[in-house]
Every structure is written in C-alpha cells, then in structure tokens.
Amino acid sequence: MDPMEQVYHIPVLLKESVDGMDIRPRSICVDVTFGGGGHSREILSRLGEGGHLYSFDQDEDAIKNIHHDSRFTFVRSNFRYLKNFMRYYGVEAVDAVLADLGVSSHHFDEQDRGFSFRFEDSELDMRMNRKSGKSAATVLNTYSEEKLADVFYLYGELRQARRIASMIVKNRRNKPYETVGDLLDTLAAFVGKGEKEKKVLAQAFQALRIEVNEEMDALKEMLSQALEILKPGGRLVVITYHSLEDRIVKNFFKTGNFEGKVEKDFFGNFERPFRLINNKVIVPSREEEERNPRSRSGKLRIVEKI
Structure with missing residues (x-):
C-alpha cells in the first residue's frame, strides 16, 4: 500500500x-x-x-x-x-x-487539491466536493474586501485580516489568483520566518477552506x-x-x-x-x-x- x-x-x-x-x-x-x-x-x-x-x-x-x-x-x-x-x-x-x-x-498530500501551502503550483481549489461551484480562487477573485477580511479574521483568527484583504483586492486587479503560489506571494508580506510563518499560512489556508466548504x-x-x-x-x-x-x-x-x-x-x-x-x-x-x-x-x- x-x-x-x-x-x-x-x-x-x-x-x-x-x-x-x-x-x-x-x-x-x-x-x-x-x-x-x-x-x-x-x-x-x-x-x-x-x-x-x-x-x-x-x-x-x-x-x-x-x-x-x-x-x-x-x-x-x-x-x-x-x-x-x-x-x-x-x-x-x-x-x-x-x-x-x-x-x-490525505487531502493535504494531494497536490492538485490546493489544501496545502507546500505545493505552489497547485490550483487554488480546496473543495471537499469537487462538483460544487465555489473554489478558493472564486473566493479570492470575487469577494469584496470587507467580506474577505471577515473570512480571514473569523475563520483564520488573523490579526492582519483587513490588510491581507486589501492587498488581495489590489493584486487581483492586475492578475487573478489561480495557484497556491499566487496567494503565497501576497501573504509573504505578512508572515515571519520559521514556525511563525507556518502558523500564519496555516491560519490563512484554514480560513479559505472553511469558507469554501461552508464548514x-x-x-x-x-x-x-x-x-x-x-x-x-x-x-x-x-x-x-x-x-x-x-x-x-x-x-x-x-x-x-x-x-x-x-x-x-x-x-x-x-x-x-x-x-x-x-x-x-x-x-x-x-x-x-x-x-x-x-x-x-x-x-x-x-x-x-x-
């Protein structure tokens, strides 16, 4: 096996x-x-x-x-x-x-699902049911700044939720979010190094996953x-x-x-x-x-x- x-x-x-x-x-x-x-x-x-x-x-x-x-x-x-x-x-x-x-x-190890920040080339999916309509990319590319801030604050408990949401809205005007790497590039300005970096990334990805799947x-x-x-x-x-x-x-x-x-x-x-x-x-x-x-x-x- x-x-x-x-x-x-x-x-x-x-x-x-x-x-x-x-x-x-x-x-x-x-x-x-x-x-x-x-x-x-x-x-x-x-x-x-x-x-x-x-x-x-x-x-x-x-x-x-x-x-x-x-x-x-x-x-x-x-x-x-x-x-x-x-x-x-x-x-x-x-x-x-x-x-x-x-x-x-299993989900975190599946490179094409987008659940993990380890795979930068993965699509921003995060759907438990891949037949449902809303993916993580949909959330990042269509939600208002206020709604994005709520997602990151309520579901990820991120103190910098409003600044992260503002940056996402600004960046998507030039290029829509498609891959995990696209999101990591944005989050880089808000994370530290080592274990702190992993914690912030985990919180951000958790927030998106919860929102996508209405958990x-x-x-x-x-x-x-x-x-x-x-x-x-x-x-x-x-x-x-x-x-x-x-x-x-x-x-x-x-x-x-x-x-x-x-x-x-x-x-x-x-x-x-x-x-x-x-x-x-x-x-x-x-x-x-x-x-x-x-x-x-x-x-x-x-x-x-x-």
Whole structure:
C-alpha cells in the first residue's frame, strides 16, 4: 500500500470514540465523516447481523475505501443533509452518531487539491466536493474586501485580516489568483520566518477552506439534525481539531444551542438535551500523537441524548 494511503487510513482516537458510541449488536449507527473508513471499520466490527452503519462523505476519493458489507451503506453527500438521507433510507431514529471533523492528511498530500501551502503550483481549489461551484480562487477573485477580511479574521483568527484583504483586492486587479503560489506571494508580506510563518499560512489556508466548504454552517446543521434523529439514550460523539469548531460543539453539547445560552423551564430548572459522558475532554495519548501527528490537536467529546 502506498504510504499516503496508509496515512489516509489512520483514524484519530479510534478506540475512545467508538467506545463512546456504546454500540450494541443491533445498533443503527452513523459515521458522518467516512474518509479513510477507519472508524467505520471498527464500528462494523462491533455490530451484529441486525445492526447497520450509514457512512457519509462528499469527497469522491472516499469511495475507494468503501466496505463491502451488507450492514453498510455509503452516502456520498455532505453531512449537513443527515436527516434527509436517513428519511430516504427509512430510518426514523439512530443509536449513535460519530463525527471526526477536520481535514485528513490525505487531502493535504494531494497536490492538485490546493489544501496545502507546500505545493505552489497547485490550483487554488480546496473543495471537499469537487462538483460544487465555489473554489478558493472564486473566493479570492470575487469577494469584496470587507467580506474577505471577515473570512480571514473569523475563520483564520488573523490579526492582519483587513490588510491581507486589501492587498488581495489590489493584486487581483492586475492578475487573478489561480495557484497556491499566487496567494503565497501576497501573504509573504505578512508572515515571519520559521514556525511563525507556518502558523500564519496555516491560519490563512484554514480560513479559505472553511469558507469554501461552508464548514461552520454545515457543522451546525449536522449537530441539530443529529439531536433530532437520535433515540433517547443515543450517543453523539465528536472529534474536533481547532477552536472554532470545538466552541460550537462544546456549546451545543452543554446547552443545546450554539451560543452557549442555558435555558430554564417554568420552575427554573436547566433544560439540556444531552447528558455529558465525559466532563473532561479526551485527548490522544503521547503514543498516539507520535504515531499519528494529525491527532495532536484532536479533542473528543461524548454526550447522551436525554
């Protein structure tokens, strides 16, 4: 097997996350981030003949990893359509939902996808679903200066977001942004050297990727729908990798909304849709971090529907 394919197949917090799903032989489970299929494979190993797993992924590359098992259904779609597809398959309620958020090492290693700043000749694409219309180049070449600044500030947490946006708008008048190298030339004026340079570039590329794929909106939609389709006592298990998505998940798990606002009933009792299974976030062991660098920023949260 090709080394890059091996990286694609290394799941993060595998045992901890699947243990958290509390799978029974006849459980109906959903893996909304199939990717290399590692988590799905472990879930299938714990299901009996009466159980079933539905796995979502919008990336056509994931099709190569499909499991040929009568208890498995692959759904090539964004997980924001979770409820619609469960209804399509005649599933009214499920026992567990797993989401391993973020981008796999496979995507960063694919030179023609534009996810990484390592490949200067790559097209500025960054689409998880290459059939969707909006690419990173579209964002850079068509967004207003104000909207670009918002993208870099809100999704990349870049302090110089307004200056970067201004420079992009100025430069695209002479030549549209087409390759990763075009963007790197612009960002060169705003980054330092060494690790600081990598951090700023990573933040800028993260911001564009989130905007291109509408990741924050899709995450909120998926979480809301997961709450709707989970049975009472069903588990929702989520692995996050950066503060933006982790804040959304943390607030939703604790309060049932994305603002983190605790609601009370008529008698003043807190209204929460979930019971926290792990009060303290679960992180990878040092051994796992050494074995799989992608896991280093992973945070696992598990809740049970009340």
